[in-house]
Amino acid sequence: xxxxxxxxxxxxxxxxxxxxxNPGGAVPTDGTVVMGRxxxxxxxxxxxxxxxxxxxxxxxxxxxILMQGTIILRVTKTSENATFN
Numbered sequence: 413x414x415x416x417x418x419x420x421x422x423x424x425x426x427x428x429x430x431x432x433x434n435p436g437g438a439v440p441t442d443g444t445v446v447m448g449r450x451x452x453x454x455x456x457x458x459x460x461x462x463x464x465x466x467x468x469x470x471x472x473x474x475x476x477i478l479m480q481g482t483i484i485l486r487v488t489k490t491s492e493n494a495t496f497n
Contacts, residue, residue, distance in 0.1 A: 439485070442488050443485035
């Protein structure tokens with residue numbers, strides 16, 4: 413089984429959609445990691461200078477940057493309702 417990816421504007425994302433974020437990419441909206449792992453820079457939210465490890469089941473926040481790794485997240489909030497919009 414293979415998956416197909418399509419780029420769409422963040423405004424079109426809906427709750428329960430799946431999104432792939434690659435290294436150096438911005439997390440488009442709040443979600444939960446369902447596949448993969450990585451290190452996310454959340455300094456804009458927390459002030460913490462060190463990237464935070466993200467594994468399956470962990471929350472990620474829109475506007476933060478995935479510094480390394482690749483994740484697939486399940487959208488939990490649309491961009492207008494995200495923690496940081």
